[in-house]
Each structure stands twice: as C-alpha cells, then as structure tokens.
Amino acid sequence: MGRAPCCDKANVKKGPWSPEEDAKLKEYIEKQGNGGNWIALPQKAGLKRCGKSCRLRWLNYLRPNIKHGEFTDEEDRIICTLFANIGSRWSIIAAQLPGRTDNDIKNYWNTKLKKKLMGIMLPPSQRKLPPSQTSHDQAPLYPNSHSFTSSLYKDCTSNYYSPETISFTDNYSDTEASLATNFPTVIQNQEAGLVCPMQMQYYPMKDNLLKFGSEASCSTSSDGSCSQITYGKEMKQDQNMGNLQNYISNGFGESLRFMLNNYESSNFGGETVKFNQWVDEKPNGFSWETKMDCDLVEEVKQLNSSTSTSSNNYSNGFNCLFNSIDESKTQQEKVMYYYY
DNA sequence: AAGGCCTCCAACCGCTCAGCC
DNA sequence: TGGCTGAGCGGTTGGAGGCCT
Known part of the structure; x- marks a missing residue:
C-alpha cells in the first residue's frame, strides 16, 4: 500500500x-x-x-524578486564552491544566491554548469588548451618525482587549464601535522592557484569519468563523530578521531602532499577567502581541508545528524569529517576536512 | 519542408522530517 | 510514544522549441 x-x-x-x-x-x-x-x-x-x-x-x-536569466560568473563560482563543499543541497545553495531558486540552480547545474566542468575535466589528450600550451606540459596523475607540474585550474568556468608548478613533500613527517601553522615556504612566486575544489574532485578520477555519488559510507555515532570510514575497497578504523590532524597526516597511508598558494575558497557569507591550502594526493584521489563559515558548518552538522543512521557521504563523492571542527577556535578558524 | 535529435526548464513525484494530536 | 499530516526537498520527467540534416 x-x-x-x-x-x-x-x-x-x-x-x-x-x-x-x-x-x-x-x-x-x-x-x-x-x-x-x-x-x-x-x-x-x-x-x-x-x-x-x-x-x-x-x-x-x-513570488517577488525572482531572478531569471543568465547566471553570472560569480554565481557560477559560488555554485561550484558550495557544490564541492556540501553536494546537491540545492536549497542551501539557493540561499546563498538571492533571487535564485533551488529548482533554477538545479536545472542550471544539470544542463549547463556540469557540462562546462566536464569540458574542463576531459582527459589531457581531449582538453582544449590555450594556444601557447601543448599536451606535454600536463602532469602525470601520480608523479613520483619531487617536483612536478600539475594541471590545476585557474577558474572553474574556464575552458582552459593552467598548469602551475607545485612543490610538495612526500610522506610528511609528524612536524607537518601542525597543518595550520607549519606552512613551508617551498612555494614562492605562485600566482593564485586552484579556485574550485570540485576540479580536484574530478581531476584524479582514473577512468576520466565524472564521479557523482559515492560508494563511501560512514557510521556516525551519537555525538556526531565518525568512527568508521569506508570508501571503495579501503576501510579505515580510527580510535581517536578527535585528533584529526594526526588522522589526516597518518590515517590515509602513503600519499603525496602539496600546497596550493593563495587558494581561493569559502564564498559563504559572500566573502571569498584566500589562503594556502594543503592537498594530499593519494591513489584514490585527494583530500584537503577548507575553512568554512561557522553558520554553514552548524547547518551541515544538523543535516548530518538528522540522517545519522549510517550515511555520511555526499553526492559529490566526498565525505566530511565534522568532528574535525575545532570548536575552541574562532569562527574564522573553523575548518572542515574532506576526503574520498 | 519535414523529420529526428537535442537542449532546456517547468512541473511532477516520491521521499523525509517536523509538528501536532 | 506512535501515527498522521503537511511542508520542503531533490531526483526525474515531459514537452516546447531550436537546430541539424
């Protein structure tokens, strides 16, 4: 019935x-x-x-004040950023774009923006390059040298990619666990780097496929902490998820770490923030941390706890570790960690 | 000109959740 | 406390219109 x-x-x-x-x-x-x-x-x-x-x-x-017509580049960027952070929560995304409805944004995403990004995420041989660049400039997905050129993108709405030289450390040490304070100075003279985290979501996918949805799952305990993370074939158990820095530094196993200089993110509240961004590259993809607007963190936390039965995964293919948020820090310092 | 295909978007469907009794 | 109901949300569909052959 x-x-x-x-x-x-x-x-x-x-x-x-x-x-x-x-x-x-x-x-x-x-x-x-x-x-x-x-x-x-x-x-x-x-x-x-x-x-x-x-x-x-x-x-x-x-209803009054509905905005129809073309989305601006700024709106594109906000949608990209929010989608990368919270997935297809169209109503939350719409709340950040006055005059736009969730339905509008959803349609826009499904019909235009997603395709635009798919164009960016084509395999190297099929990408549309700026006239001055050739395909050999592009990076291998999993470089094993100590410096490499990575295909990162200046603008998530651009058809062009912009290779930037990225320095990195591999098998980072304990001292590097102090993520927020121990930015090395290996990167100098970099232009503003990656803008849209979503690009990182797509870039490492092996079969040149966009990944929407995830096999990942996460059991969530009553205090909202995540004690078990499963993705693909790999499962991690961690007894001390409070120590997220340690977890991120050691829990994912061997990986490469590099930094994006002047990483631009967090349009929440209408403010774009630039900061240095550590990114860990792993066989399965990337993980990274991002600063978040406190209100949105709370909102996502609530959404998460309301679906606390078993799933903590997001349709954009990422999981968020909410207990990584250090409540003792100021709003500006709130950090959300991502992995997949 | 006509038919087929594609794109876009308004609208629908079904589900979850919160509030009420 | 459990059932019922309505609001809200996200996924999906259907049809109008444009484009191509």
Missing part, C-alpha cells in the same frame, strides 16, 4: 500554468498569504490545482 495522495488526483489540473491561474494564485497569496496551509489554498483561491503545485509555482516563478 502506498502513501495516500496529497490531493484528489482526478480533479486537479496538471501541466503548465495559464496566465489566468498565475494571476489567481498571485492575487490570492498577495492578499491572504498562504495561511500556512498549501493544501487548502487551491480551493480557497479557486484553483483546480494540487497544493504542492501551487507552492512550487509560487516559490519558483511568481
């Missing part, structure tokens, strides 16, 4: 809204509001529509 329908399907109109229906709905809501009850609204407003349909029409099309 399925769920009871929310309305009498036989007596409601479906399909595109007519201008007359729009006018009726708009007039009613502007005069009366929805009365906190969308289900009852259509009857009161004289509409042969499902309440859910009325709600959607109002929220996505009729």
